[in-house]
Amino acid sequence: MAREITQAIVNGILVGGVYALMAVGLTLIFGVLDIINIAQGVLVILGAYLSYSLFTKAGIDPFLGLLITIPAMFIIGVVIHWAFISRLRGGERTSMTLLVTYAVALIIEGILFKIYGADNVQISPKYVNSSVHILGFYVGWVYIWGFILAVALVAVVYVLLYRTRFGRSVRAVMQDETAARLVGISVNRVAAFTFGIGVAVTAAGGVVFGATNAFNANSGYDLISRLLSIVILGGLGSVGGALGASVFMLTMESVVTIWQPTWAVAVYYAALVIVLVYRPTGLFGRKAVRAQ
Amino acid sequence: METLVKGGGLIVLLVLAVLFPQVFANPAVTNYGILALIFATAAVAWHIFAGNTGYISLGQAVFYGSGAYAMGVAARDWHVQGTSVFELLPLSGAVGAAIAIPFGLIALRVRRHTFIVVTIAVFFIFQLMAFNFWFTGGSSGLGSPFLSWAPVPYNQNFYYIALACTVGSVVVAWLIGRSRFGLQLRAIRDDEDRARGLGVKAMRVKLAAFTISGAITAIIGAVWFYYLNQVHPQTGFNPLFDLTLVLMVFLGGFGSISGAVLGALIIEPLTQWMNTQPAFSGSISEVIIGAILLLVVLFMPRGIVPTGGEFITKIRTRGRPAVIPATTIGPASSASSASSVSSGDAR
Numbered sequence: 001m002a003r004e005i006t007q008a009i010v011n012g013i014l015v016g017g018v019y020a021l022m023a024v025g026l027t028l029i030f031g032v033l034d035i036i037n038i039a040q041g042v043l044v045i046l047g048a049y050l051s052y053s054l055f056t057k058a059g060i061d062p063f064l065g066l067l068i069t070i071p072a073m074f075i076i077g078v079v080i081h082w083a084f085i086s087r088l089r090g091g092e093r094t095s096m097t098l099l100v101t102y103a104v105a106l107i108i109e110g111i112l113f114k115i116y117g118a119d120n121v122q123i124s125p126k127y128v129n130s131s132v133h134i135l136g137f138y139v140g141w142v143y144i145w146g147f148i149l150a151v152a153l154v155a156v157v158y159v160l161l162y163r164t165r166f167g168r169s170v171r172a173v174m175q176d177e178t179a180a181r182l183v184g185i186s187v188n189r190v191a192a193f194t195f196g197i198g199v200a201v202t203a204a205g206g207v208v209f210g211a212t213n214a215f216n217a218n219s220g221y222d223l224i225s226r227l228l229s230i231v232i233l234g235g236l237g238s239v240g241g242a243l244g245a246s247v248f249m250l251t252m253e254s255v256v257t258i259w260q261p262t263w264a265v266a267v268y269y270a271a272l273v274i275v276l277v278y279r280p281t282g283l284f285g286r287k288a289v290r291a292q
Numbered sequence: 293m294e295t296l297v298k299g300g301g302l303i304v305l306l307v308l309a310v311l312f313p314q315v316f317a318n319p320a321v322t323n324y325g326i327l328a329l330i331f332a333t334a335a336v337a338w339h340i341f342a343g344n345t346g347y348i349s350l351g352q353a354v355f356y357g358s359g360a361y362a363m364g365v366a367a368r369d370w371h372v373q374g375t376s377v378f379e380l381l382p383l384s385g386a387v388g389a390a391i392a393i394p395f396g397l398i399a400l401r402v403r404r405h406t407f408i409v410v411t412i413a414v415f416f417i418f419q420l421m422a423f424n425f426w427f428t429g430g431s432s433g434l435g436s437p438f439l440s441w442a443p444v445p446y447n448q449n450f451y452y453i454a455l456a457c458t459v460g461s462v463v464v465a466w467l468i469g470r471s472r473f474g475l476q477l478r479a480i481r482d483d484e485d486r487a488r489g490l491g492v493k494a495m496r497v498k499l500a501a502f503t504i505s506g507a508i509t510a511i512i513g514a515v516w517f518y519y520l521n522q523v524h525p526q527t528g529f530n531p532l533f534d535l536t537l538v539l540m541v542f543l544g545g546f547g548s549i550s551g552a553v554l555g556a557l558i559i560e561p562l563t564q565w566m567n568t569q570p571a572f573s574g575s576i577s578e579v580i581i582g583a584i585l586l587l588v589v590l591f592m593p594r595g596i597v598p599t600g601g602e603f604i605t606k607i608r609t610r611g612r613p614a615v616i617p618a619t620t621i622g623p624a625s626s627a628s629s630a631s632s633v634s635s636g637d638a639r
Binding site: 225 | 398420539576579583589
């Protein structure tokens with residue numbers, strides 16, 4: 001039994017790393033733009049389909065294909081921001097942006113359905129089903145690759161945020177938009193770049209998600225509800241919180257699955273509800289999140 | 293004079309609504325009417341809570357599905373048959389209210405984005421329960437008792453039931469809107485902390501509105517279930533249902549009862565019609581709904597009713613000094629008085 005639990009924890013941490021990557025995008029977008037990107041789930045699926053097409057049509061290895069899909073998703077993100085999000089102003093902006101991203105999600109989902117149909121597909125290069133035996137545990141290669149990729153990309157995002165001039169302006173906008181504007185930061189440009197980066201990481205998330213799960217255009221709903229739970233649990237706008245919460249949630253789910261496979265997903269939402277009853281700002285949340 | 297015109301208009305509308313299934317008795321036509329009225333009721337119920345308080349709930353399908361399942365399970369286990377199944381509607385309403393209270397106690401502790409996400413999370417828990425509990429029939433769903441009505445009277449009867457629900461919910465929403473309770477709700481929408489400072493018991497008031505909204509949604513969910521004779525976890529607890537309600541209300545005009553009804557009467561027949569057209573089959577209708585939503589938000593963010601009302605006022609007051617209409621509510625009037633909101637106020 002102890003063995004099964006340890007195995008579940010290892011799996012949970014590995015998968016959690018990938019979710020962390022997707023959740024970091026979501027929480028960054030929230031921190032800078034004060035919006036929740038409902039389309040994040042579908043964008044992951046879009047990233048997965050891009051890799052799937054590159055792999056099946058052009059024979060490009062999905063992990064290598066990231067060199068194409070990450071810039072592609074970045075551009076899609078910037079375009080979504082430019083076309084819809086940057087145009088919203090005024091008092092009802094919170095609900096409006098929510099509607100806009102939901103609408104974008106619907107449109108992308110509909111188009112994906114039209115192109116790929118409702119059948120489940122999976123990205124399956126030959127190493128997907130091979131696993132490695134470490135310290136008595138069987139771990140799939142794809143999980144290891146995914147975890148390494150996630151850690152590397154989260155590190156890139158971290159360096160970008162905390163070691164560059166751009167990152168400093170991003171953090172300035174997160175702290176106080178008006179003040180950032182006053183000291184000469186182009187808030188709109190920062191917002192566009194952040195949205196682009198937040199969407200670009202879904203390309204990587206999509207590869208790993210698509211290689212470890214069978215998916216279709218509908219899978220985005222399940223994904224976005226998990227990601228939202230993670231970022232709320234970690235505290236909206238907190239990058240570290242998103243990392244911690246995703247590893248925590250996935251590990252817990254994977255452990256609960258040993259006894260209760262059907263109800264394991266409910267653990268997500270139950271944990272979210274319980275935490276919010278005691279700490280409405282999430283585990284690592286900023287106070288400002290709760291203010292109107 | 294103004295109220296006379298308005299009252300007369302409402303009576304004419306009501307008469308037209310009553311006559312509709314008599315003139316167009318074809319079940320394929322009345323089907324549009326029934327579903328539109330069901331959604332109009334649900335949209336008004338959503339408005340009672342969200343439109344008044346400004347809290348956007350994406351968990352309304354929790355009540356819709358629970359109402360449907362409550363009726364289905366009760367009819368099955370208590371062997372209720374025929375028209376007496378309608379006597380279970382109050383039960384569905386009670387179940388909706390009973391769910392709304394704990395749901396609200398948890399969700400209403402947080403605001404804005406977090407509230408929205410919590411409602412989504414609760415929604416998914418309910419969908420999961422509908423899939424997995426022993427009494428729900430799992431993924432094959434629940435059937436309803438058989439009604440031995442011929443197609444034409446079947447649809448006509450359901451039309452009048454749905455119409456009664458719509459009228460009832462509009463009356464409730466209207467009474468709330470002009471009561472002290474409604475004022476407290478709108479005070480919360482404009483500034484919750486200040487409202488509390490002025491003595492509004494915010495939690496209690498919000499919870500009351502949430503519960504009323506939940507009960508009405510559960511009742512109309514049960515009507516919907518009995519009309520279609522079946523409910524599945526994906527149709528009863530449908531994420532698109534919540535989005536559709538929000539789209540309807542925003543298209544019609546956020547914060548006004550007529551906006552909610554109007555939005556439902558436009559969107560629901562449109563989706564139903566698109567579903568019958570092979571050209572818009574399946575996913576294309578989803579794309580179109582998404583595109584409409586985008587266009588509404590970008591070009592008419594306040595919805596048809598406030599925008600149209602302002603337009604009429606503008607024509608009538610032409611040549612006279614502009615008067616800001618006192619009837620438009622909340623953010624609508626502030627937005628029209630300060631038409632140039634600078635980009636700095638993006639939050």
